[in-house]
Amino acid sequence: MSRLLQRYNDRERLNHWVIALLFVLTGLSGLAFFHPAFYFFTNLFGGGQWARILHPFMGVAMFVSFLGLFFRLWRDNVMNDADKEWRAHSGDMLRGDKKKMPPVGKYNAGQKMMFWVTALSLLVMLVTGVMFWRPWFAPVFPIAVQRAAVLLHSVAAVVLILSTIVHVYAAIWVKGSVRAMTRGTVTDAWARQHHTLWHEQMTRGK
Numbered sequence: 643m644s645r646l647l648q649r650y651n652d653r654e655r656l657n658h659w660v661i662a663l664l665f666v667l668t669g670l671s672g673l674a675f676f677h678p679a680f681y682f683f684t685n686l687f688g689g690g691q692w693a694r695i696l697h698p699f700m701g702v703a704m705f706v707s708f709l710g711l712f713f714r715l716w717r718d719n720v721m722n723d724a725d726k727e728w729r730a731h732s733g734d735m736l737r738g739d740k741k742k743m744p745p746v747g748k749y750n751a752g753q754k755m756m757f758w759v760t761a762l763s764l765l766v767m768l769v770t771g772v773m774f775w776r777p778w779f780a781p782v783f784p785i786a787v788q789r790a791a792v793l794l795h796s797v798a799a800v801v802l803i804l805s806t807i808v809h810v811y812a813a814i815w816v817k818g819s820v821r822a823m824t825r826g827t828v829t830d831a832w833a834r835q836h837h838t839l840w841h842e843q844m845t846r847g848k
Contacts, residue, residue, distance in 0.1 A: 646827040647844050649748075655826055657711050664704035665806065671697040672799055698775050705768045712761060718748045719758065725751035745838035756809050763802035770795040 650658070671693045674683040684693040727744045728751040734742045749757070773783045773791035780788060813819045818832040833841035 645830045647830060647833050647841070648826055649822040649828050649833075650826045652826065654711065654714060655823055657707060657714075658823055661704060661707045661711065664700055664707060665802075668697060668700040668704055669799070669803060671700065676796065676799075698771055701767060701771055705764050708760065708764055715757065719754045721751070721754055725754060728752075746836075746840070747843070748837060748840040750837070752812070756805055759805045760802065763798045763805070766798040767795055767802070770798070 670683045671687055673680040674690070674693055675681075675697070681690070684690045687693040687696055724744055724746065728746060731742045731744070732752065734740075770791035772779050774780050774788040774795075783791070813823075816836060818828060819836075822828050830841070830845070833844065
């Protein structure tokens with residue numbers, strides 16, 4: 643049996659799943675107001691009024707929760723020269739040829755981009771959301787600013803939703819990845835195949 647390496651501790655996994663839950667709830671309540679076809683989602687929150695009230699609070703909670711993950715993981719997600727080579731060969735990987743992929747650390751360039759897209763999207767949604775958050779802050783901003791904020795908020799939300807779909811698909815596509823966020827560990831073989839440099843770091847001296 644292949645030995646196991648710890649990839650995430652209990653706190654990091656709990657943090658991740660709290661963010662995931664808040665993402666689903668905030669996303670569904672937001673979609674309810676994005677288009678009439680999705681308005682039925684308000685039934686999950688006790689109706690339109692409650693959905694409108696809860697949506698911004700859940701959004702703020704999601705942002706704060708992500709901050710906990712951000713400060714623990716941002717150093718591992720800084721782009722470097724090796725990531726340029728990974729991006730250059732990403733097409734080969736999508737075609738099923740992984741032999742040309744360079745060795746990577748804890749995260750590859752695709753995962754790092756997902757991390758920063760999430761961080762930027764959440765920041766944009768927080769700032770713009772405050773600008774039209776009634777009745778608390780909206781009266782402070784001119785109506786033109788509020789309209790621009792609504793547009794930017796929607797664009798950031800769409801970007802976050804699409805990138806999250808890619809994130810989930812990639813986690814399922816790369817067999818063994820889901821285990822990292824459910825049990826906190828990955829097999830030695832998985833780490834050696836997908837994150838060679840991180841594997842060397844974790845097994846050095848063992």
